[in-house]
Amino acid sequence: MSDRTPASDEVSLTAATGQPQGLAADPATAGEASDPTFVPAGPPQQREMPFAIVQGQPLLTLPQDLYIPPDALEIFLDTFEGPLDLLLYLIKRQNLDILDIPIAEITNQYMEYVELMKDLRLELAAEYLVMAALLAEIKSRMLLPRPAATEEEEDPRADLVRRLQEYERFKKAAQDLDELPRLERDHYLVQAPVPPGHRRLIPPEVDLREVLLALRELLARADLYTSHKVEKESLSLRERMALVLIKLQGMGFVPFVHLFELHEGRAGVVVSFLAVLELIKSATIELVQTEPFAPIHVRLRTGN
Amino acid sequence: MSERLSLKNIVEGALLAAGAPLTLETLASLFAEEEAALPPPTREDLTAALTALEADYQDRGIELAQVAGGYRIQVRKACAPWVARLWDEKPPRYSRALLETLALIAYRQPITRGEIEEIRGVAVSTNIVKTLLEREWVRVVGHRDVPGRPALYATTRKFLDYFGLKSLNELPTLAEIRSPDFLGDDLPLEEPDPAASGSSAGDLSASGPASPPPVRHTGGMPGSNP
Amino acid sequence: MSERLSLKNIVEGALLAAGAPLTLETLASLFAEEEAALPPPTREDLTAALTALEADYQDRGIELAQVAGGYRIQVRKACAPWVARLWDEKPPRYSRALLETLALIAYRQPITRGEIEEIRGVAVSTNIVKTLLEREWVRVVGHRDVPGRPALYATTRKFLDYFGLKSLNELPTLAEIRSPDFLGDDLPLEEPDPAASGSSAGDLSASGPASPPPVRHTGGMPGSNP
Numbered sequence: 001m002s003d004r005t006p007a008s009d010e011v012s013l014t015a016a017t018g019q020p021q022g023l024a025a026d027p028a029t030a031g032e033a034s035d036p037t038f039v040p041a042g043p044p045q046q047r048e049m050p051f052a053i054v055q056g057q058p059l060l061t062l063p064q065d066l067y068i069p070p071d072a073l074e075i076f077l078d079t080f081e082g083p084l085d086l087l088l089y090l091i092k093r094q095n096l097d098i099l100d101i102p103i104a105e106i107t108n109q110y111m112e113y114v115e116l117m118k119d120l121r122l123e124l125a126a127e128y129l130v131m132a133a134l135l136a137e138i139k140s141r142m143l144l145p146r147p148a149a150t151e152e153e154e155d156p157r158a159d160l161v162r163r164l165q166e167y168e169r170f171k172k173a174a175q176d177l178d179e180l181p182r183l184e185r186d187h188y189l190v191q192a193p194v195p196p197g198h199r200r201l202i203p204p205e206v207d208l209r210e211v212l213l214a215l216r217e218l219l220a221r222a223d224l225y226t227s228h229k230v231e232k233e234s235l236s237l238r239e240r241m242a243l244v245l246i247k248l249q250g251m252g253f254v255p256f257v258h259l260f261e262l263h264e265g266r267a268g269v270v271v272s273f274l275a276v277l278e279l280i281k282s283a284t285i286e287l288v289q290t291e292p293f294a295p296i297h298v299r300l301r302t303g304n
Numbered sequence: 305m306s307e308r309l310s311l312k313n314i315v316e317g318a319l320l321a322a323g324a325p326l327t328l329e330t331l332a333s334l335f336a337e338e339e340a341a342l343p344p345p346t347r348e349d350l351t352a353a354l355t356a357l358e359a360d361y362q363d364r365g366i367e368l369a370q371v372a373g374g375y376r377i378q379v380r381k382a383c384a385p386w387v388a389r390l391w392d393e394k395p396p397r398y399s400r401a402l403l404e405t406l407a408l409i410a411y412r413q414p415i416t417r418g419e420i421e422e423i424r425g426v427a428v429s430t431n432i433v434k435t436l437l438e439r440e441w442v443r444v445v446g447h448r449d450v451p452g453r454p455a456l457y458a459t460t461r462k463f464l465d466y467f468g469l470k471s472l473n474e475l476p477t478l479a480e481i482r483s484p485d486f487l488g489d490d491l492p493l494e495e496p497d498p499a500a501s502g503s504s505a506g507d508l509s510a511s512g513p514a515s516p517p518p519v520r521h522t523g524g525m526p527g528s529n530p
Numbered sequence: 531m532s533e534r535l536s537l538k539n540i541v542e543g544a545l546l547a548a549g550a551p552l553t554l555e556t557l558a559s560l561f562a563e564e565e566a567a568l569p570p571p572t573r574e575d576l577t578a579a580l581t582a583l584e585a586d587y588q589d590r591g592i593e594l595a596q597v598a599g600g601y602r603i604q605v606r607k608a609c610a611p612w613v614a615r616l617w618d619e620k621p622p623r624y625s626r627a628l629l630e631t632l633a634l635i636a637y638r639q640p641i642t643r644g645e646i647e648e649i650r651g652v653a654v655s656t657n658i659v660k661t662l663l664e665r666e667w668v669r670v671v672g673h674r675d676v677p678g679r680p681a682l683y684a685t686t687r688k689f690l691d692y693f694g695l696k697s698l699n700e701l702p703t704l705a706e707i708r709s710p711d712f713l714g715d716d717l718p719l720e721e722p723d724p725a726a727s728g729s730s731a732g733d734l735s736a737s738g739p740a741s742p743p744p745v746r747h748t749g750g751m752p753g754s755n756p
Contacts, residue, residue, distance in 0.1 A: 081400055082426030099482060127426045162481075166423055169479040173411060174403035176476035180467045181381055185395040187468065188379040188387055190366060190546035191323035192592050194605045194613050203665055204623050208693040214626050215633035216707045222649050235637065239698040242639045242684030245671035283675040284640070284682060301675030316591030317609035320546065322616055334612045360590075365543035383543035386560045390548050 083131030084167040086113060091164070098164055103142055103157055107135040134160065240275035248285060248300045256287065256296035311345055312353040312360075316377075319357075325373030325465060372464035372471060402432045409442050410463070411478055414456035416448055433457075441466065537571055538579040538586075542603070551599030628658045635668050636689070636701065640682035642674055659683075667692065 080086045090109050091098055114132050117124045141156035181187055248254055260272050276298065279285040288297045318334055319326055328350050335344040345353070354375055358368040367380045379387050388395060398406075405428055408420045420428050436442040441463035447453040464471065544560055545552055554576050561570040571579070580601055584594040593606045605613050631654050634646045646654050662668045667689040673679040685698070695701065706712060 081404060082424055084425035125426060131425070163423075163425070165481045167425060169481065170404055170407050170411070170423060171400075172479050173407035173476065174400060177407050177410070177467065178398070178403050180469070180476075182467045183378075183465075185388075186381045186384050187369070188384065188543070188547040189323055190320055190377050190379060190543075191549040192317070192320035192546060192603050192605050193549075194317075194321050195607045195610050203661075206624060206629070206692075208695075210624075211629050211633045211636070211693075212702065212707055212712075214629035215637065215704075216712060217626075218630045218633065218650060219704065219708055222651065235698045235701060235703075238637065238639050242671050242682075245640055245682060245684070249672065279640075284672055286675075300672050313589070313591035313606065314609050314612045317605040317613045318591075318616060320592055320603075321605050321613045323549070326616075330616070334615045336615070363539070365539035365541070366546060377546075379543040379547050380539070383540050386540045387543045387547045389560045389562070390544060390552075390556075 081171070082125065083110075083128050084164060085171065086110065086128075087131070088164060088168055088171070098168070099161060101157060101161070103135070103139050107139045110135055236271055237274050237278065240271045241278055244272065244275050244279060244298075245284065245300070248298060251299075253288060253297035253299045256298050259298060311349060312356050315350065315353045316357055319368075319375060319377045322376075325371050325376040327374035330374065369468060370470055371468055372461045376465075399432075401426075401429065402435060405432050406436060406441065406459075406463075409436070409457045410459050410472065410475060413458035414445050415458075416454040416456055418454055439466075537575060538582050541576065541579045542583055545594075545601060545603045548602075551597050551602040553600035556600065624661075625658075627652075627655070628661060631658050632662060632667060635662070635683045636685050636698065637704065639684035640671050641684075642680035642682055644680055 080089065087106065087110060088098075090106055091101060096102065096106075111132060114124065114128055117128070138156045138160060183189060244259055247259065256276075259276060260269050262269070264272075276285070276287075280287065283301060285298055286301050288299060289295075314334065315331055318331060328347055331350050332345065332347070354368060361367045361377075361380075365380055365383045366377050369376055369378050401424075404424055405420055408423060409415055412419070417428050417433065433442075436457075437444075439462070440460055442457045443460050444455040445458040446456045448456055459472070469475065540560065541557055544557060554573055557576050558571065558573070580594060583603075587593050587603075587606075591606055591609045592603050595602055595604050627650075630650055631646055634649060635641055638645065638649075643654050643659065659668075662683075663670075665688075666686055668683045669686050670681040671684040672682045674682055689695075690697065702712070
């Protein structure tokens with residue numbers, strides 16, 4: 001596109017010398033006096049799309065006099081999504097066939113708007129000027145006599161028509177998209193809380209190796225003052241101590257002999273006996289004998 | 305309470321608790337194997353439960369909807385005007401510029417910002433792209449292998465969910481382009497059928513961001529090479 | 531659709547969309563005066579609509595609840611065990627503090643918390659003990675008859691099962707653990723059998739779907755307290 005920009009000077013000249021047909025051509029405003037700009041009308045329609053809504057009123061035609069508040073024009077400018085949109089507007093407003101645009105007329109009208117913007121020193125996006133240049137170029141090419149027979153020469157408007165059509169369909173697609181029922185406007189997500197206490201976490205898997213490695217590090221840390229103490233009892237004794245306690249739980253007095261499983265043999269009896277001694281030593285259980293040679297009972301120490 | 309009814313109740317509770325679309329798979333996963341009392345429902349069971357729910361909601365304030373992310377329960381449109389008053393803010397409105405950009409990404413994905421600007425005839429503001437990315441309606445799915453390596457944008461599942469679509473195929477059909485006499489018939493004006501582009505775009509979003517989509521030319525771009 | 535029904539629908543939609551309890555006042559405020567089609571409902575209308583909703587939910591997956599903040603729709607308790615699985619998540623691994631505590635209970639049982647702390651040199655958090663009790667790897671087997679009557683912890687049958695041990699004697703001795711060669715690789719320790727751990731998990735929830743699983747991890751990552 002950049003190769004077309006040099007033409008923009010030429011365009012400005014054309015526009016400056018041309019007649020402001022674009023505005024006068026609009027029958028709705030022709031002949032009307034000072035403030036016909038705010039035409040009350042119904043909701044926006046495709047054919048008479050307002051430039052803008054100013055103070056609640058649709059602005060259907062471009063103001064003719066230059067004393068209109070610049071705000072209105074800024075809104076007007078914001079109303080168009082770019083030069084293609086403005087061109088489409090001009091074409092639709094006059095019920096022209098997009099496939100056969102009277103390029104000279106449209107160019108003049110387009111330039112009117114552009115000049116107006118420039119006069120008001122509104123910040124005009126560069127794309128508007130690029131389009132102005134393009135229009136001028138097409139216009140000049142249309143004026144040139146075309147060799148009728150050569151078919152490779154395309155209509156100078158072809159490219160513009162394609163772009164206009166392409167833009168138009170996505171303009172429509174955007175409208176369609178906007179009309180789709182969507183969240184936050186037409187539908188709302190719903191949410192119902194779950195009664196408390198039902199969330200659960202899946203407990204992590206643990207490998208025994210992790211436990212042992214943790215113990216190893218702990219031992220390395222605690223070795224200085226605990227190692228001999230930890231090591232002197234065998235694990236079976238420890239296990240037996242726990243089993244004795246479990247046996248005694250909630251039982252009150254348990255006959256001493258019930259703590260021994262004879263089928264375990266001598267080793268088993270010894271381990272149980274050591275476990276009982278350990279538990280007595282650690283003030284966890286106590287032995288009770290009501291009189292000499294009476295059966296010995298064991299019970300958990302309850303601390304009164 | 306029959307077993308069928310129970311399943312429906314659980315499905316209803318889950319959909320309402322989730323507050324987001326749930327797939328059939330997620331719904332099925334709620335029924336662990338060990339529940340001997342209630343054998344894990346089949347796909348058909350779940351679909352039947354959903355159909356029953358849909359029927360139940362016939363004259364309620366809510367409805368069951370199927371979107372790209374699965375099934376969800378939503379407030380019925382008829383109730384929206386009142387429900388909207390729950391919040392002080394008005395529902396967000398989106399500018400034409402944003403909607404046009406979004407439409408171009410939706411119908412022409414994957415597409416670069418430059419290509420969007422080409423069709424719209426104006427620059428796409430950074431804010432628009434930022435908003436679309438922030439809403440997670442679009443995402444960058446790759447880069448076109450041309451100078452500058454411009455980002456390629458595509459729509460997301462969130463976009464479909466937001467607009468209540470199951471897939472891109474459900475987008476409104478693009479208007480046709482008329483071929484003017486003076487342009488002849490041989491011009492490459494035919495758009496790829498939206499269904500076709502939709503399904504290929506669906507594939508894209510499925511393939512994930514790790515693998516950028518195959519870069520294809522996004523169809524007749526008028527005036528891209530003056 | 532009768533007017534009463536409409537009001538009920540709107541109330542339902544609003545309660546579900548709000549995601550928080552709504553008071554009668556808030557519900558009434560949704561009906562602006564200008565709605566000629568639907569005169570603003572009275573308090574009685576609203577209460578009637580809520581009562582009707584409550585009745586509708588009799589055999590549904592949700593229920594109407596009146597809480598301090600007003601009315602809300604919540605998932606029926608009976609559905610909660612399934613619905614809660616939507617958020618089931620695996621927590622991060624257990625802390626070293628928990629593993630050390632478990633090892634000390636295994637090797638030094640019966641042992642009090644004070645004794646564990648003495649060896650570890652730091653306090654044992656309540657959460658760690660709670661977690662170990664909840665997993666049923668340890669239990670209280672008695673109390674030492676000293677001031678404070680501290681609980682004595684020992685490992686359980688489940689502990690042995692989980693780690694694939696027939697008895698504690700199969701654990702390596704401390705001397706073995708302390709040896710420089712000990713890497714954990716040459717131990718006759720099988721990985722915890724996934725089937726075994728699966729069945730133990732099954733035990734937890736074996737009480738049937740109607741009642742929530744008895745053992746719940748109630749939050750509180752081990753070691754979160756100093």
